[in-house]
Every structure is written in C-alpha cells, then in structure tokens.
Amino acid sequence: MNRDSTILKRVISAMLLMWLAWMAWLPQQGLADESADAGFKLRWQVVDLAPGEVTHARFIFTRQGQASLPAGGWALYFNCIAGMAEGQPGIEHVSGTLFRIHSNRDLQHQVQGDSLSLELRHPEIMVKIDKAPSGPYLVFDSNPDKAYAIHDYQRIPLERSKHLPGAPEGFSSLVNPADIYQRNLTIHDLPLAALPPVLPTPLHYTGAEGMLHLGTRPRIVAPPGLASESAYLGKLFEHSVRADDKAPLVTVRLSIEAVPGQAEPEAYRLVIDPKRGIDLSGNTAQAVFRGLQSLRQILFAGVTTSGTADLPAMTIVDAPRFAYRGLMIDVARNFQDLASLRRLIDLMAAFKLNTLHLHLSDDEGWRLQIKHLPELTGVGARRGHSATWTDRLPPAYGSGPDLSDAHGSGFYSQDEFVDLLRYASKQHIEVIPEIEMPGHARAAVKAMEARYRRLKAAGMPHADAY
Numbered sequence: 001m002n003r004d005s006t007i008l009k010r011v012i013s014a015m016l017l018m019w020l021a022w023m024a025w026l027p028q029q030g031l032a033d034e035s036a037d038a039g040f041k042l043r044w045q046v047v048d049l050a051p052g053e054v055t056h057a058r059f060i061f062t063r064q065g066q067a068s069l070p071a072g073g074w075a076l077y078f079n080c081i082a083g084m085a086e087g088q089p090g091i092e093h094v095s096g097t098l099f100r101i102h103s104n105r106d107l108q109h110q111v112q113g114d115s116l117s118l119e120l121r122h123p124e125i126m127v128k129i130d131k132a133p134s135g136p137y138l139v140f141d142s143n144p145d146k147a148y149a150i151h152d153y154q155r156i157p158l159e160r161s162k163h164l165p166g167a168p169e170g171f172s173s174l175v176n177p178a179d180i181y182q183r184n185l186t187i188h189d190l191p192l193a194a195l196p197p198v199l200p201t202p203l204h205y206t207g208a209e210g211m212l213h214l215g216t217r218p219r220i221v222a223p224p225g226l227a228s229e230s231a232y233l234g235k236l237f238e239h240s241v242r243a244d245d246k247a248p249l250v251t252v253r254l255s256i257e258a259v260p261g262q263a264e265p266e267a268y269r270l271v272i273d274p275k276r277g278i279d280l281s282g283n284t285a286q287a288v289f290r291g292l293q294s295l296r297q298i299l300f301a302g303v304t305t306s307g308t309a310d311l312p313a314m315t316i317v318d319a320p321r322f323a324y325r326g327l328m329i330d331v332a333r334n335f336q337d338l339a340s341l342r343r344l345i346d347l348m349a350a351f352k353l354n355t356l357h358l359h360l361s362d363d364e365g366w367r368l369q370i371k372h373l374p375e376l377t378g379v380g381a382r383r384g385h386s387a388t389w390t391d392r393l394p395p396a397y398g399s400g401p402d403l404s405d406a407h408g409s410g411f412y413s414q415d416e417f418v419d420l421l422r423y424a425s426k427q428h429i430e431v432i433p434e435i436e437m438p439g440h441a442r443a444a445v446k447a448m449e450a451r452y453r454r455l456k457a458a459g460m461p462h463a464d465a466y
Contacts, residue, residue, distance in 0.1 A: 039064055039148075044133050045156040046126060054085060055126045059101070059133075061116040064152070073141035076101045076118075077385065079398050082131040085121035095394045096363060096442075100139075129155060134398025137385065147385035147401030197314060198294040200352065203262075208313035210274040215247025215308050218277065222254035228426055229254060229288050236296055242307030251277040259283055259317065266290050266354075267319035272298070272311050286428040290352050294318065297350075326355035332362035332436075332443070333397055335381075335410040342423055349427040356424060356431045363442035364396040368433065369413045375451040380443035383408035390450060393443055 041062040048056040059076070077100045084091050090104050101118060126132055136150045197205060217237045222230040233252065259267040259281065268282035268291035280295065282288035294316055302309045327348055329336065336344075341358075348356065360367045366380030382392040385401035395401060399408025412420065417433075424431050437444075 039066075040138070040150055041152040042136055042150045043154050043156055044120075046158040049125055049158060053123075053125050055082070055122040055124065057120045057122060057126070059118040059120060061118075063114040074103050075139045075141075076136060077139060077147070077395070077401070078133040078136040079396055080122070080131075080133045081397075082122045082124050082126060085123045088121060091120075095389075096396055098394045098396065126157075135395055135400040137395075137401040139385065144387040145385075149400050149402060197312070198297045198316070202294065202316045202318035204315075204317040206315045208273075208315070210313045212250065212272050212274045212277070212311045212313060213248075213308065214241050214250055214302075214311065216244040216249065217241050218250040218252045220252050220254065223256065225256060226254045226285055226288055229285060229292060232289070232426075233292055233295075236292075236299060240299055240303050241309050244307075247308075253277070253279050254288055255279075255281045256283070256285060256288065257281045259287070259319075262317065262319045264319040267317070268294075270294055270314075270316040270318075272314050274313055278311075286354075289349075289428045290318070290320075291316075293350055293352055320352065320354075324355055325353045326357055326432075327353055328357035328359060330359040330362070331367050332359050332365040334399075334407045335365060335367060337406070337410065338412065338416055338420060341420060345424050345427060345429055348429055354429055356429055357434060358431055359434050359436070361435050361437075361443060362440045364393065365408075366443040366447060367411045368417060368435070369411055371414065373447070373451065375447040375454070376444065377411040378447070379450045380447035381409060381411035389446075390453070393446060 041064055043060040043062075044057060045060060046055060046057050050056060077094070077098065079097045080099055081097050083097070084093070084099050090102050092100050092102065094100055122131075124131070132155045136153055138148045138150065139146065196202065197207075214237075217234075218241075220230050220233055220237075233254070259269045262283065264287075265284045266282070266287045268280065268287040270291050271279045273279070278295070280288060280291045282291055298311055298314075299309055302311045304310065327344075329341075329344065331341075345356065348354075361380075365383065366376045369377050379391055380393065382403055383395050383399050383405065384392050384403035385395065386392055392403065395408060397407070399405045403409050421431055
C-alpha cells in the first residue's frame with residue numbers, strides 16, 4: 001500500500017505541475033482575458049492585381065512562442081470594406097463587412113515551417129489601405145463566444161515592380177504614408193509675402209505702415225451683448241501675452257455695428273492701428289467672433305519668446321462667400337469621445353466653419369442616449385465578438401472583438417450632448433444631429449429586438465407595441 005500510495009502521490013504531483021504549467025502558459029497565448037493577444041503574427045499581402053479588377057492576396061499566420069492553432073477547429077474573423085470574392089472555400093460572410101475564414105477541409109492553404117498561408121481573392125483592385133482587411137481576431141470552435149485579438153498585424157502592398165495596368169510607374173497597389181510623403185516632396189512652399197495675413201483669404205485686406213506692440217495683456221472694451229466674445233478674447237491674450245504693469249496698455253474695442261458695404265450677417269471689420277489699438281466690429285455677435293479668429297491668427301504669428309507680441313498694422317473687411325460652411329463627422333461608424341469633438345469644434349471655429357453635421361446613428365452604431373429606450377445604447381452602442389450578437393453589434397471598420405474598443409463602443413449621455421451643443425454655440429457653430437431612418441438602421445433594429453425580448457421575458461403585456 002505504501003508503494004502504491006507513493007506512486008499515486010507522484011502521479012498527482014505530476015498532474016498538478018502540468019496544470020500549473022498550463023495555467024502559466026495561458027496568459028502568454030492571450031487566453032486569460034478578453035483583450036489579450038492571440039499569440040500569432042498575421043500579414044495580409046497583395047500577390048497580384050488581375051486585369052478583371054480582382055486582387056489576389058494571402059493571409060500569412062506565423063506562430064510566436066508556443067502558440068498553435070488547435071486541431072479542433074478555429075475561425076479567423078476580420079472586417080473588409082472591399083469584400084471577398086464569392087465561391088472561395090472556407091470563407092463566409094457574417095454581417096456587413098465582417099467575414100470569417102474557417103479551418104474546414106476545403107480551405108485553400110499552405111504550411112511552411114511555423115507559417116500558415118491562406119489564399120484570398122477580393123472583388124476589386126486594392127488601391128486604398130482602408131479597403132484592406134482590418135481588426136483580425138481568432139475564435140476557437142471549443143469556445144465560440146470567446147475571441148482573441150491579433151495585435152501583430154500588417155498589410156503589405158504589391159511590390160514596386162508590379163503596378164496597376166495604365167497607372168504611373170512605381171504606383172503601389174496600396175497608397176501608403178511613404179507614397180504620400182514622396183509625392184508631397186514635390187510641393188513648393190509659397191513665399192511668406194505671397195500669403196494672406198489670415199486664412200481663409202479675407203474679402204479685402206489693406207496693409208499699413210508700422211507695428212502695434214503688445215508689451216502686456218490689453219484692455220478689452222465690449223458691450224454686454226459681446227460678453228462671451230470678450231471672455232474668449234481675454235483667454236487668447238492670457239495664453240499668449242504676459243501680464244506687465246509697467247508696459248503701455250493697449251485697448252481692444254469690440255462692437256456690433258454695420259460694416260459698410262457688407263450686408264452678410266457674418267461680415268466684420270478688423271483694424272490694427274499702432275496708435276489707436278485694435279478695433280473689431282461686426283454686423284452680429286457671430287460676425288465679431290469670426291473676426292476674433294482672424295485676430296487670433298495674427299496674434300499667434302506675432303508672439304515673441306519674451307511674452308510680448310508685434311502685430312502689423314492693417315485693415316481687414318471680410319464676409320463669407322458661403323452661408324453654409326459645414327463639416328460632417330461620422331461617430332456612428334467610428335466613435336469619438338467628447339474631448340475629440342470639442343477639439344474638432346475649436347478647429348472649425350479657427351477656420352470660420354459654422355455647421356457641424358453629427359452623424360449619430362447607422363448600421364454600425366447608435367450614439368445618443370434616450371433614457372426611455374435604454375437598449376439603443378445598451379446594445380446599439382456596443383460592438384464586439386459574440387456567438388449570437390444578441391446584446392451587441394458585430395465588429396466593424398476594424399474595431400475588433402473587445403467591447404472596450406474606443407472606436408467601436410461608446411455613446412453620449414443626454415447631459416453630455418446638451419453640454420456639447422452649448423460648447424458649440426459659444427463658438428457660433430450650429431450642430432445638426434442626424435438620426436438616419438429608415439435606411440442604415442441596423443443598430444436601432446437590433447436594439448429594439450433586444451428590447452422586445454426583455455419585455456417579453458418580463459411578462460410585459462402588449463410587448464409587441466414597445
């Protein structure tokens with residue numbers, strides 16, 4: 001019995017050591033948490049461009065460390081805007097731009113050492129990097145609800161010696177940053193004297209002799225109707241010019257009054273005079289704010305390292321050529337946080353744009369909270385892998401399997417959205433929120449399906465009406 005007991009203890013000890021070694025190995029392979037790496041290197045490489053407008057490419061898996069694909073079956077998921085040519089063995093369309101390659105018997109592949117190569121065909125010529133596959137991740141048949149991102153992933157264009165028929169010599173199959181850099185080297189900068197004092201180019205500009213020296217922050221004089229604009233200008237000077245009680249004080253006067261010869265509501269007149277100081281008038285408060293953006297550019301160009309500023313004497317009369325000067329951002333497909341939107345609004349104001357078109361819903365996401373319909377954001381604002389996708393949307397535009405991906409998941413609360421509207425309003429930018437209906441409404445549809453299931457399970461009478 002003692003001998004048998006010793007053998008049993010050794011067997012148990014060996015099994016325990018094997019189990020501990022397995023548990024220690026799991027984190028290295030990305031199996032310990034949802035966002036960990038799968039343990040593989042993946043390359044998507046263009047092989048050839050066919051005259052029939054088909055791109056031949058391949059995926060190349062390379063094992064890293066002890067990672068290996070299980071014999072029990074696996075699937076590679078990825079987004080591809082260009083799509084996949086029909087009839088390719090082992091390749092399935094999941095939803096939208098999401099595809100998967102499953103390790104079935106018909107899969108076209110080659111094994112070379114530690115690498116597995118999968119042949120692909122795309123139904124168009126790949127000339128833009130955003131058309132190529134993105135956001136790849138692995139799912140094993142043994143646990144279809146679990147996904148492992150492949151972080152070491154690169155997209156490799158066609159060799160330089162091969163190019164699209166009829167395209168210039170050296171044209172790559174994918175336009176990459178190196179191509180753009182080389183092309184930009186041929187651009188010649190305009191001489192400083194040929195540039196206007198502000199951008200966009202003002203309607204009328206007249207230069208004058210002399211410079212206005214700001215040795216300290218100037219005094220701002222403005223009526224109550226321009227309190228917000230006055231505060232904005234004060235912050236500009238606070239961040240650019242020192243405070244010095246001994247320096248001569250310059251006055252900046254803001255006013256709402258008619259600009260001669262300009263009926264446009266956003267027309268303004270800016271005068272910088274070495275003796276009188278700065279006068280900025282506009283047909284409306286909005287016009288004065290546009291003029292502040294011109295003054296801002298002139299001020300920052302004249303700031304010295306000692307905290308003073310020298311502004312050239314000039315007179316600018318400006319009015320927009322277009323009443324609608326807008327920018328559209330799609331936060332449904334690629335979510336951006338509030339800080340990013342505020343920075344965008346700041347840049348829009350700097351270049352005198354006046355309308356932000358905010359695309360808040362689409363097939364790939366619903367981004368605005370409606371408290372009465374919590375599923376719109378509880379389901380429609382979340383993207384990530386699932387075996388069923390009943391409580392989230394599939395990955396899109398390379399957002400990957402993880403629900404915490406900042407571009408795939410996220411929404412604005414009602415209070416946050418109101419704050420954003422107020423922030424834009426202070427810079428005289430109108431926000432146009434777009435809720436797309438009835439087309440491109442998959443996120444809303446899936447959210448309402450989840451709502452129906454919840455109410456039905458709760459025994460809610462007339463759930464069909466909700």
